[in-house]
Amino acid sequence: MLEKVDLSKKMTKEEYKEKMPVLESRLGELQRQCKSLNIPVMVVFEGFGAAGKGVQIGRLIQSLDPRGFEVHAIQRESEEEKMHPFLWRFWTKTPAKGRIAVFDGSWYRRVLIDRFEKRTKKGELSDAYHSICSFEKQLTDDGCVLIKLFLDISKKEQKKRFQKLLENKETAWRVSKGDLERNQRYDDYQAIMEEMLQRTDTDYAPWMIVEAMDKRYAEVKIYSAVIRALARQVEKVSHEKAEAEALKAVLPMDETVRAAAAAEEAARNVSDLQESVLTKADLTLSYTKEEYKKRLKKLQKKMEILHSELYRRRIPVILGFEGWDAGGKGGAIKRLTEKMDPRGFVVNPTASPNDIEKAHHYLWRFWRAVPKDGHIAIFDRTWYGRVMVERIEGFCTRQEWQRAYKEINDMEKDWADAGAVVVKFWMQIDKDEQERRFKARQENPEKQWKITDEDWRNREKWDQYEDAVNEMLLRTSTDYAPWIVVEGNCKYYARIKVLETVVNALEKRCSRP
């Protein structure tokens, strides 16, 4: 893509002065529209060193309301960042709906500078491209406008700019050894950039090449690109809104919903074959109290020792718990963590998303909770809500939950690629056992708070949940992040199985060099 770039482009001062006021006011207006339509925006600046990324970002934000954006300068990974999966620092910086995030450098560092400096190993490169494309697809599928600008200058121009900076004491520090090395080996670095552009120029997140030899020209081009992308999304979202309104007027919503539900039901009727991952679980498995106590003590001891080995070896661990209401998640988590050093783990209870979480991609809050190397994160309910409750209650569209299987697999793979142990538990009980537990809770004044009307309502949808759970187990059980179905009618048995599984997974991981 760089081959066809004409770096001789220039703009006269007059033309520039004529154009800019129009562009500036239009950009401000679009920012306000994006805010009111809840459109999140990301603007990425990449390109050659000294191409003027900093200057151009400064000019771009002059037209923006400062309460509505943030700028992130992406340097080499910090110690903290190194202890997380590579996309972690970018996921946590994705903007809320209606806000703009500008990136001076970005996740592309991984396949550019870090690759050039051999910080990214050869085997990691293909994974990194996969992760990047998946990241960008997930964000744009979710309605984010992602604008990727690549600032291009020639080798000669770059050298000139570096020299000018070096001549002045106050700016010399801005030119690093790496900058000079990349200028000397400009062709090699350009080849890396070209490969990057080709592999990541997608329909959902295309690259815009900016000829950056002339600052005025570049500025006008950047403004124009940002304006075009925002205008298009504003137009699209407004149009969809208008269409939905218009449709509501002619087709009463009820009818549409009813028609869709009927079709769904018809399709179900011809295929009422229950997938049986769950029915396979042998719920008669049990331990006596004595057996339980003996095993528990031994396993907890092992866990304690493994936990400190994990810490020493900087291995992160992510454990997800899902299951039927009253399936015994809480009890199992308690026994698992009882003897562990509390400074080394955190339990994240997952409720329905709060306002801030709702304003982000549904995976954002889980990315934020990724543990750093050597730590354990336990999730009481997880990101799988998307393909269970959100699917069944219609909190997301069919497209959204169908897409989620791959999104989740990709996320877990990113974690595993970064060295994490990832295990997910499904706490399985049968319908009768659930009823017994619900009733016992209601009769026990100390446990009454644990049981709500919603629990009883969910229970009515048992079959729908069973379908969804079976599909989830099938599509998202992988070698890097397996699902373990825990036979839970006997609590003793369930707790031991969880502990045992975790201990085995950690022992296996620790035996790796």
Added chain:
Amino acid sequence: MLEKVDLSKKMTKEEYKEKMPVLESRLGELQRQCKSLNIPVMVVFEGFGAAGKGVQIGRLIQSLDPRGFEVHAIQRESEEEKMHPFLWRFWTKTPAKGRIAVFDGSWYRRVLIDRFEKRTKKGELSDAYHSICSFEKQLTDDGCVLIKLFLDISKKEQKKRFQKLLENKETAWRVSKGDLERNQRYDDYQAIMEEMLQRTDTDYAPWMIVEAMDKRYAEVKIYSAVIRALARQVEKVSHEKAEAEALKAVLPMDETVRAAAAAEEAARNVSDLQESVLTKADLTLSYTKEEYKKRLKKLQKKMEILHSELYRRRIPVILGFEGWDAGGKGGAIKRLTEKMDPRGFVVNPTASPNDIEKAHHYLWRFWRAVPKDGHIAIFDRTWYGRVMVERIEGFCTRQEWQRAYKEINDMEKDWADAGAVVVKFWMQIDKDEQERRFKARQENPEKQWKITDEDWRNREKWDQYEDAVNEMLLRTSTDYAPWIVVEGNCKYYARIKVLETVVNALEKRCSRP
């Protein structure tokens, strides 16, 4: 994904007999609906040997109108197929709109059996996955229903089935050495299958695992899966049609179109910066007649020699020609091929698609014309129509032409990965030169047929085309398939540049070991 499969599933004869008549009549009905709604359908059968693919396909088609489907049995590549890119034989088998294609084995062979037997080299694997996902995304984006069924049986069951086949003289031939080898190394082969399932289980083309130990159970599950997928698409397409109708009633179409056009225009106005790949072309470049003749002779001689070397070395060549009307494509192609052995090349003129072509994906007709190894295919106008005339005339949606850049890059990469030399020429002239040539044609009785009203109409859209061409050149010029802008005001110069470029590219390719 295979880990969670319960192979013990069975169905009684009674249940089977009760369910099948309903399923059979429903499938027949859906086939008719797909036909009337122009929905193309592909059903892929993959899985372990002796899992019953053949039997199940036989049962599935019993409910189908035989005029509406075809079944393709995919064996090891034939000599003919080996001489083409690996997806070629599948692209050419994609069904027309409204038809059903069933695949007994498929493109997954490349990452399964062929990989197991080391016919697919290690370095090719990642490319193969990329190609497969891109292929499936392109088809489903285009409205095709792609149903992927994976028939799963255990090692023990597979062995039993093979033995039973071997015991009988009439069926023994059906068990190959490879089958037995894969049974012996069942775990290794299963690991390969598991990786395949994980990497290709996407939202647009998910896998359905079919527990195939019990034939009745498997048959009902396959029918149900196919019915569900078809019903969903029928519902979706009907719904979209109804919505479009309803919208037309409330929002007169003109207005919607006008609003979209106005928004587009507004976006253009703020960024009337012309990309200048084209304006960079120095149209004063020229040769005298003597120079031209001298060079032409030399180059044509070289071309003749190279052509036979290509043939000996089995190198395929794909040359695409685009350019302004009267830009000199025909003349350049004529000089290029004049001295070549006519058995070794073919010139494909690309007009607007005919009915059969329209009933397929827009890239289908170009895949069909891919030359076999050692041959040259020249295209007078190409697959780039999608991002030029179709974009400008509104023959496809914005989503469609935006998606096309990557689709085309992926296609050309598939060709290059298969060893092809791919070069694309843009014949550039300026607007005045075009007018001169148009007028000259009109005045010459022998050339009058070459100039139509449409040519004059297209000329009025010069600026729009220029924008589109510049974007095309930028996004689709790659190292494996570069664009060459040919300065064409002087026909002599243009013809020599084309010949010279081809000769250089071929010499370079022939110098590779």
